Amino acid sequence: MLSKRPSSAGALILVLLALFGFTLVVQLRSNDSDEGLASARQEDLVRILSDLEARDSRLQSEISALETSQRQLTSGVAGREAALTEAQKRADELGLLAGTLAGRGPGLRIVIDGVKASAILNTVQELRGAGGEVMQIAGAGGRPVRIVASSYFVDAEGGGILADGQGLSGPYVLTVIGQPSVMQTALQIPGGVVASVNSGGGSVTLEQRTLVEVTAVRDAKTLQYARPAS
Structure with a gap:
């Protein structure tokens, strides 16, 4: 117009x-x-x-x-x-x-198995620190879950984890958009995520990709109380 x-x-x-x-x-x-x-x-x-x-x-x-x-x-x-x-x-x-829009870009596809919720949380935090911008997690059962700032992970009764309240079972697939080499290096530092998971009997595989897609989205929230200060 x-x-x-x-x-x-x-x-x-x-x-x-x-x-x-x-x-x-x-x-x-x-x-x-x-x-x-x-x-x-x-x-x-x-x-x-x-x-x-x-x-x-x-x-x-x-x-x-x-x-x-x-x-x-x-x-x-x-x-x-x-x-x-x-x-x-x-x-x-x-x-x-x-998390209300799907995303695509270069990144990592990470498969983690044989771990507790704490290992998933550590991985997500390490990825954020290494510049991971958009993430989702999927399991053997259930739909993918978009990971945002408020996301949480806890162990579920009977095995598996709860990601923001949704049950997932291993192996867990993390898809993250960011600079692949930087994120992979961060996960592989001595004493880091990969070393910790391997020493605990679990397994981690990392795959750098020129294009990954994060398809899981969340519904937009309507704020009841917060308003701009200006």
């Missing part, structure tokens, strides 16, 4: 400029071709010249005003479009962080 306005305004301005120029040329030609002009008195010639100069001055002022309006329209539309683009970008980023 916005992109059409500057085109319409610009076209109108060009038409008006052309009309003004045409009027000025017609006036000059009319005066040149006037049969009585050659015999006109000196004071009449001075008056005609003065009228032409005054009209030219008015036309120049109107042209300048139209050009200024065109610049303001173009600048205003460009500014609004830039603001809308930035707002959409921020909305997308917040949607990814809140």
Whole structure:
């Protein structure tokens, strides 16, 4: 909708400029071709010249005003479009962080088996510290769970874990978007996640990928009490 306005305004301005120029040329030609002009008195010639100069001055002022309006329209539309683009970008980023939008990008696919909920929590925290931006966890049963700032993991009765209240059983598959090499190095440091899981009898496999997809999403929450401070 916005992109059409500057085109319409610009076209109108060009038409008006052309009309003004045409009027000025017609006036000059009319005066040149006037049969009585050659015999006109000196004071009449001075008056005609003065009228032409005054009209030219008015036309120049109107042209300048139209050009200024065109610049303001173009600048205003460009500014609004830039603001809308930035707002959409921020909305997308917040949607990814809140878990309400699916995401894709380079990252890791991590398979962990034979572990308790604490090992999953340690892995998630290590990934966050290494720049993991968007994550989900899936198990042998149940749908994937989007991991957000408020996510929690506890051991479930009878085995498996609860991820944000949803039961999952191993092996657990963590999908995380971020810089693959950095995240893998963080998990493999001496005494880190991989070493801890292996020493506890579990197993971890890491696979770097140029593209992973986090498809699990959460419903957007409506705040009841919080409002912006400004």
